[in-house]
Amino acid sequence: MDYVLTHATLIDGTGRDPITDAAMWVRGGRIAWVGPVAALPAEARAVSEQDASGRTVIPGLIDAHVHVCWNGRESVLELVKRDRDLIVLEAVKTLRRILASGTTTVRDIGGHDYVEMALRKAINAGFIAGPRMRTSGKVIAMTGGHGYFIAREADGPDEVRKAAREQIKAGADTIKLMATGGAATPGQDVMASQFTVEELAAAVQAAHALGRTTATHCHGTGGIKNSVLAGIDSIEHGTYLDEETADMMVERGTALVLTLGVANPDLTDVPPAAQAEAKRLEGILDKLSQRMRQSVQIAQAKGVFIGAGSDAGGNPLAPHNFSMARELELLVDHGFSPLAALSIVTRNNARILRWENELGTLEPGKLADFVLLSADPLANISNVRAVEAVYQGGVRVWPPAETLLM
Ligand SMILES: [Zn+2]
Structure with a gap:
């Protein structure tokens, strides 16, 4: 498989200006060369050409925070009672939807009974279509x-260490811990810290010793601070980030994974099953989204390393429906340029997933994961919804070839 995509506008994910009338040479599933058509190497002129005039090429989007086992249309508290086989089958559909929306890689950061591990194996084996996956296994x-209803509950450093090792044994790439209360668990105070620094540090040591990363769910400032002190790699949400903690994050290289979509749900299209939950969450999310705006400003001003995730599946108001497009729209709404927002969900997320050697930018040597858009996302970021085709390793995976439907 060897071809050259020509005459597209190409955004490579590094943050550099787009290349107009670009060519991208794909050879053996990887990018061999990128640049203006006029500068195409002689060797590439002999391979088959795919004219992409009028299209914009962007790197495949990466979702750094998602829950593929849950449909984002019903409460996880209810879904855990469902038959496991049904959860698996629905997740297969969810994974295809994620891919069709231009997201070629995800980090599942709270699974169910290791279903997500089996799904990843099925994707890697080619049984089903879906994004490349990093997984955390069960949240701790x-x-x-x-999230106790999907968690491995653990108390004290020794037990937390054991819980982390259990997830790694099951196949986890990252360890996810809950460092504060959360909105999706009824009756919780999102400001209250959960786990001590010592407990979090035990998980960090266990994970790092085996080459894995760590991430914590954090709303309140205390939980963010505890996480940074414990050496956690990424703070998820980070709703009540303050200046002092932002400085600590910069100093220690802690990443912030924003999840703006889950704090700003689309309440115009709430399914009947989620009406009650929508009512309960409305007041809480209103407060969180306002404070989140402040956190984003602090993080930007201080130069915190920023990634982004949809948190789709995490609650019934977070559907798997162009959820990273929505995240991009909200990043722009929170002050990032479309080009910067695209780098956050490609290059930066690849680094958070420790996959930057192969993914995240359209540069020679990287895997050819890319999306063809029929409209320019720099003119209007919502054009990331205009997905015409999705490629993984140079192969078109959306729309699917007919043989894939058999
Ligand atoms: Zn989540």
Whole structure:
């Protein structure tokens, strides 16, 4: 498989200006060369050409925070009671939707009974279509902590260490812990810290010793600070980030994974099953989204390393429906340029997933994961919804070839 995509506008994800009338040479599933058509190497002129005039090429989007086992249309509290086989089958559909929206890689950061591990194997084996996956296995929460209904509950450094090792044994790339209360767990205080620094540090040591990363769910400032002190790699949400903690994050290289979509849900299209939950969450999310705006400003001003995730599936108001497009729209709404926002969800997220050697930018040597858009996302970021085709490793995976439907 060897071809050259020509005459497209190409955004490479590095933050550099787009290349107009660009060519991208794909050879053996990887990018061999990128640049203006006029500068195409002689060797590439002999391979088959795919004319992409009028299209914009962007790197495949990466979702750094998603829950593929849950449909984002019903409460996780209810879904856990569902038959496991049904959860698996629905997740297969969800993974295809994620891919069709231009997201070629995800980090599942709170799974169910290791279903997500089996799904990843099925994708890697070519049984089903779906994004490349990093997984965390079960979230780790203190007894009764946030998301206890899907968590491995653990208390004290020794037990937390063991819980982390269990997830790694099951196939986890990253360890996810709940460092504060959360909105999706009824009756919780999002400001309250959960886990001590010592408990979090035990998980960090266990993970780092085996080459894995760590991430914590954090709303309140105390939980963010505890996480940074413990050496956590990425703070998820980071709603009540303050200046002092932002400085600590910069100093220690802690990443912030924004999840703006989940704080700003689309309440115009709430399915009947989610009406009650929407009512309960409305007041809480209103407050969180206002404070989140402040956190984003602080993070930007201080130069915190920023990634982004949809948190789709995490609650019934977070559907798997162009959720990273929505995240991009909200990043722009929160003050990032469309070009910067695209780098956050490609290059930066690849680094957070420790996959930057192969993914995240359209540069020679990287895997050819890219999206063809029929409209320019720099003119209007919502044009990332205009997905015409999605490629993984140079192969078109959306729309699917007919043989894939058999
Ligand atoms: Zn989440």
